[in-house]
């Protein structure tokens with residue numbers, strides 16, 4: 013069946029594959045065919061072999077004439093078995109294939125065949141997506157989207173799942189053992205088993221390897237072309253020795269081949285040597301800046317010793333292979349994006365990779381989608397990354413998926429501008445990595461697994477997702493082209509070189525011992541937890557000076573601007589507004605010849621008309637050198653966040669009013685014991701979800717008079733305290749209800765919603781001061797929350813786009829029947845053990861409903877929500893299955909605005925001026941102010957169906973919202 017399948021693919025798709033040059037399916041075909049005695053068309057094998065030395069060796073080691081396997085009629089099993097067997101070779105191939113895809117190929121995407129061939133492609137696409145980011149992402153996403161719908165995908169993906177197998181890279185030893193160069197000299201073996209054309213090309217590779225070795229042994233480097241004014245440097249033909257009696261013919265070395273040569277090197281030493289080989293022929297050389305022969309001076313971390321050159325990445329920044337678990341616990345780490353943003357003041361951006369404030373970048377996230385030439389140097393004391401967003405993306409809106417092409421970054425883009433300002437202001441920036449960042453020498457995912465075993469949280473799936481590296485300065489900024497899947501095939505990217513700030517200890521990942529973040533006084537010099545405000549001189553915009561850097565520079569003859577020598581073998585103009593920007597000198601020459609050839613020649617630029625920009629550019633060693641004084645780190649600056657409670661007690665923050673509910677108290681917490689950054693998820697204290705360390709939060713009882721403040725509610729008319737935005741809603745029907753208890757007379761306002769959508773009642777006190785029962789319930793809530801009798805906590809939201817869990821903005825507690833919207837059964841306590849505050853709140857709601865609306869209604873669920881300052885409940889409807897028609901809420905504490913707006917599907921038809929597709933354009937319908945002791949009643953099932961509501965308190969507030977839930981229809985059971 014496999015044979016039939018492959019033949020089918022072969023018949024139907026091979027031509028198409030050949031035309032598109034799909035890198036994904038070819039090696040698979042070759043592998044499967046080789047294992048099934050199917051003749052492999054020479055051009056396919058040729059291409060595959062040449063592009064993957066490892067695959068070649070793998071096939072040879074498997075023996076090409078082996079019988080069919082697994083031909084038992086169960087195609088999936090067989091396919092899975094093959095995939096499993098060949099996983100390593102295929103994945104290695106994939107790494108190379110993606111890193112080496114030409115821009116042309118990248119534009120074409122994948123070729124899909126029907127049926128099972130697609131499964132392979134999907135699997136590879138998923139891997140590619142996870143692995144190589146920008147280059148392949150868009151195409152991969154398309155395929156993966158489809159793949160997710162297929163049930164086979166999970167099964168196949170399992171074999172390639174990073175969690176099941178080491179993720180991306182394989183130690184050199186393993187690759188070498190596949191190649192076994194000494195036991196099976198590649199030259200003879202390759203030539204013996206391949207056709208003539210292949211043999212010739214393979215021999216090129218084989219013959220060139222010793223040259224690398226020889227140089228390593230001290231052969232003087234090849235003379236650089238003398239004469240700086242050389243106009244044209246012809247590609248040097250490489251003589252090819254005859255293969256098995258066939259005459260050799262000269263062959264030009266292509267950039268791609270040069271990269272492959274590095275892959276063919278068969279020892280670690282040789283690999284390192286290959287990284288610093290002299291510029292290959294045909295690559296323009298900057299005569300003024302000869303490349304150092306001994307560029308291995310660049311110190312490599314131990315984690316980098318085992319590395320294979322991955323094409324497309326500079327040889328001097330290849331990611332480490334087969335990363336080991338991080339042996340030390342990071343002093344600062346978070347499991348979710350929210351934890352990072354709430355607990356680490358230097359990174360508060362929920363989206364995007366750059367956090368900036370006052371136009372200065374404060375934090376920078378290194379994640380997946382590393383681009384070409386991003387890298388980790390000097391043990392991570394120098395990191396190069398592309399910043400500023402505008403990558404290809406996929407957005408989903410109203411059920412449709414939109415693929416947005418990558419676009420050029422501009423100096424004026426907010427993130428780029430902030431990073432530039434930080435660079436010029438010489439201000440430090442905190443670097444954060446996540447577990448997708450491939451250049452970090454250790455695997456955070458593996459470290460996470462270790463920690464799960466050690467720590468208390470057995471179900472922690474996402475620990476060590478984010479890790480803080482430390483403070484860096486931006487020592488250099490420049491721009492370059494990156495390949496992209498857009499119309500032009502390329503985009504302008506700003507690149508930033510981050511240098512480790514002196515004044516901190518050595519990076520924690522270089523220490524031998526487990527760092528204790530508390531004792532780590534050099535990192536933690538004492539001071540405030542907030543980044544100090546930094547003044548920026550806005551009049552002094554020095555962005556134009558960006559390219560005048562510390563290293564040697566050359567001046568562009570076209571634009572006259574100077575650019576540094578960033579890359580080892582070629583100087584290019586790095587001003588993105590210049591027509592010669594990032595062009596090879598050949599292209600530059602063409603332009604110059606038309607205009608001013610003489611001037612060009614005098615500029616001594618090396619010329620190679622025929623060659624495109626090399627895809628693989630190594631950084632010039634000088635460029636990677638540290639800058640002596642990139643900025644100075646203020647003594648009081650600390651990367652470890654301060655203890656929020658302590659800061660409060662000492663009155664260090666302006667916002668603190670001693671209540672314990674000020675905004676600062678909603679910030680997260682850094683656990684001194686395990687380093688985790690976590691959210692303030694419990695009302696009564698900070699608590700580390702990993703190791704259980706607690707930090708008590710000083711809280712003061714707040715009476716309603718403490719909270720009473722002048723209302724400043726914008727459009728809301730203060731005596732009426734409501735505003736009708738949708739004119740179809742009537743003015744409220746008002747009635748005064750005589751006192752029934754000590755609370756005095758009440759006032760009822762009823763708003764009738766259009767289209768029989770129900771009614772909203774607000775019941776308030778005629779005199780504010782008379783809300784006695786509400787006063788005592790508020791006090792009770794606070795007491796029980798402090799004593800632990802009532803546990804307010806923040807619960808994970810069900811749907812969101814953030815990494816990791818995203819907790820609600822407010823704290824809550826549910827009583828009676830489970831309420832799916834917040835916490836479900838986990839957040840629910842039975843009425844037998846209900847806190848007094850909740851019992852009394854429900855009683856009051858029952859009584860008011862009877863007294864004011866003459867309704868006898870039995871609520872069986874009460875959700876109590878507690879808000880600290882600046883917390884709120886976002887737009888939602890209480891559209892719970894089995895929900896009864898009446899929802900009533902008691903407001904306690906600070907006033908709040910409750911706003912209603914129509915669901916999108918209930919918006920009036922277009923043309924009446926009251927529509928808007930986007931949520932942000934949807935107009936509000938009704939706003940009512942809820943004061944201490946007020947009750948809001950949503951009356952009628954259609955209120956929830958047609959409207960959603962949000963509640964925005966003015967300050968500390970508690971609300972008890974009661975419902976009737978029919979559990980039989982709700983689907984949730986009490987635990």
Ligand SMILES: O=C(O)CCC(=O)C(=O)O
Nearest residue numbers: 875877890901963971973
């Ligand atoms: O009054 C409040 O805080 C809003 C409560 C609410 O909307 C809810 O619990 O669903």
Ligand SMILES: [Fe+2]
Nearest residue numbers: 888889890961
């Ligand atoms: Fe609600």
